[in-house]
Amino acid sequence: MKTGSFEFNVRELAMPTPSDEELMLxxxxxxxxxxxxxxxxxxxxxxxxxxxxxxDAAEAEDIAQQAFLRILDAAxxxxxxxxFRTYLYQVVTRLCLDRHRKKRPVLAESLPDPAAAAPTxxxxxxxxxxxxLIQTALDSLPADHRLAIVLRYFEGLSGVEMAAAxxxxxxxxxxxxxRARAALAPRLELLREK
Amino acid sequence: xxxxxxxPSLSAYVRGELPPDVRSALQAHLRECPACLASLTALDPIAxxxxxxxxxxxxxxxxxRVMAAARSRGKPVVAGDWDPLHWWRMTPAxxxxxxxxxxxxxxxAGLATGWTARPATRQAQDTxxxxxxxxxxAYHMDYFGDAPDGxxxxxxxxxxxxxxxxxx
Numbered sequence: 554m555k556t557g558s559f560e561f562n563v564r565e566l567a568m569p570t571p572s573d574e575e576l577m578l579x580x581x582x583x584x585x586x587x588x589x590x591x592x593x594x595x596x597x598x599x600x601x602x603x604x605x606x607x608x609d610a611a612e613a614e615d616i617a618q619q620a621f622l623r624i625l626d627a628a629x630x631x632x633x634x635x636x637f638r639t640y641l642y643q644v645v646t647r648l649c650l651d652r653h654r655k656k657r658p659v660l661a662e663s664l665p666d667p668a669a670a671a672p673t674x675x676x677x678x679x680x681x682x683x684x685x686l687i688q689t690a691l692d693s694l695p696a697d698h699r700l701a702i703v704l705r706y707f708e709g710l711s712g713v714e715m716a717a718a719x720x721x722x723x724x725x726x727x728x729x730x731x732r733a734r735a736a737l738a739p740r741l742e743l744l745r746e747k
Numbered sequence: 748x749x750x751x752x753x754x755p756s757l758s759a760y761v762r763g764e765l766p767p768d769v770r771s772a773l774q775a776h777l778r779e780c781p782a783c784l785a786s787l788t789a790l791d792p793i794a795x796x797x798x799x800x801x802x803x804x805x806x807x808x809x810x811x812r813v814m815a816a817a818r819s820r821g822k823p824v825v826a827g828d829w830d831p832l833h834w835w836r837m838t839p840a841x842x843x844x845x846x847x848x849x850x851x852x853x854x855x856a857g858l859a860t861g862w863t864a865r866p867a868t869r870q871a872q873d874t875x876x877x878x879x880x881x882x883x884x885a886y887h888m889d890y891f892g893d894a895p896d897g898x899x900x901x902x903x904x905x906x907x908x909x910x911x912x913x914x915x
Contacts, residue, residue: 588817593810600805614806621813622820687800704763706797709770711763734793741796 573637580628588628591637592621598638598708599645605703606649606696608688616652620644635717642710642718646700653696690740698733705730748776753783761791774798878908 571579573595579587599620604613623644691699697719704710704718715730716723753776759765760773777784777798788795895901 585817589810589814592813596805596809596813600809601803604803610806614809614812617805617809618813618816622816625817625820684800687797702793702797706794707800707802709760709763709765709767714763737793741793 574633577624577628577631577637578633580625581631588621588625595638595641596621599641602642602645602703602708603649605688605691605707606699607652608692612652616645616648620648623648639714639717642704642708642714643720646704646718647720649700650696687741690737693740694733694736697729698736701726701730701733702737748772750776750780750783753777753780754786757783757787757790760787761794774802875908 573591576587576591580591596617599617600613603616603620604610607613607616620641624641691702694702700719701715704715710718712723712727712730716726719726719729721729753773756765756769756773760770765773777787777795784795784799787798
């Protein structure tokens with residue numbers, strides 16, 4: 554309970570001005586400049602989910618771009634019933650699953666280098682190996698299991714947020730996550746041995 | 748973030764209940780603190796394993812490319828533009844229900860009225876046709892049958908049939 558109120562306060566303090574939802578209301582009224590403000594603010598989330606899901610940078614960019622364009626197209630009907638971030642995850646999630654139905658994902662050759670950190674060549678190689686192992690383990694999961702893992706462990710979504718993004722009930726999402734965790738755990742054993 | 752603030756946040760982290768900025772700070776701390784990482788591993792080994800993964804940033808120029816694509820699609824349809832269903836979407840649900848009920852009631856009343864009036868109209872048409880046939884047959888005026896509209900002969904037949912200036 555105590556943690557909840559703390560989190561709420563932090564969320565309030567961290568909220569950018571204008572909020573995502575306010576920007577979307579402006580986009581609904583035809584303000585493309587508001588959309589131009591929103592895209593860089595949320596591009597990382599959209600791209601990261603698509604990238605973790607597909608394991609392919611070019612395909613992830615295509616999905617993330619399509620997600621933003623769909624949101625723009627649907628803007629005239631936008632009503633701020635939920636956080637924009639949840640809405641974005643919902644659109645990206647649907648696009649990922651649609652893409653998966655058409656094509657098997659390609660394994661990642663490499664992950665982009667982190668912008669801030671400057672690791673030594675050994676550390677860098679170690680991190681790349683670890684990331685490749687993680688991505689390979691993810692790719693081996695069924696699509697909905699992979700999405701559940703990505704949304705919880707990479708994006709930090711709660712059960713309720715995941716349910717909204719995946720169009721399922723919170724209970725169904727928790728069951729899905731439990732199955733996904735059980736499937737992923739043995740595949741990550743290699744990582745623990747390293 | 749230090750261990751004192753990180754430790755109590757681990758459960759919320761595992762449940763996905765931390766705000767994004769606190770979550771990032773905790774992840775940065777976990778990368779540097781083996782003790783907190785061990786606590787997390789005991790709590791949720793998958794969260795600990797995946798949390799070590801580097802967060803890939805969006806590609807350079809992504810937002811610019813999205814905006815270029817958005818502009819190339821032309822002006823989006825905005826809420827103020829003409830939209831035949833816009834008023835319907837904007838109207839509160841009780842008013843929509845009332846409007847739909849009124850429409851159904853109006854259509855039902857119209858259909859019922861039309862259905863009731865139909866036999867009477869047909870009867871009138873039949874009576875008129877019989878009268879015309881009787882007049883032509885009774886007065887041996889069948890040679891006026893092909894008389895052109897508006898001619899004297901046509902007028903005479905109409906008079907006999909009791910049409911009195913009505914069209915045929």
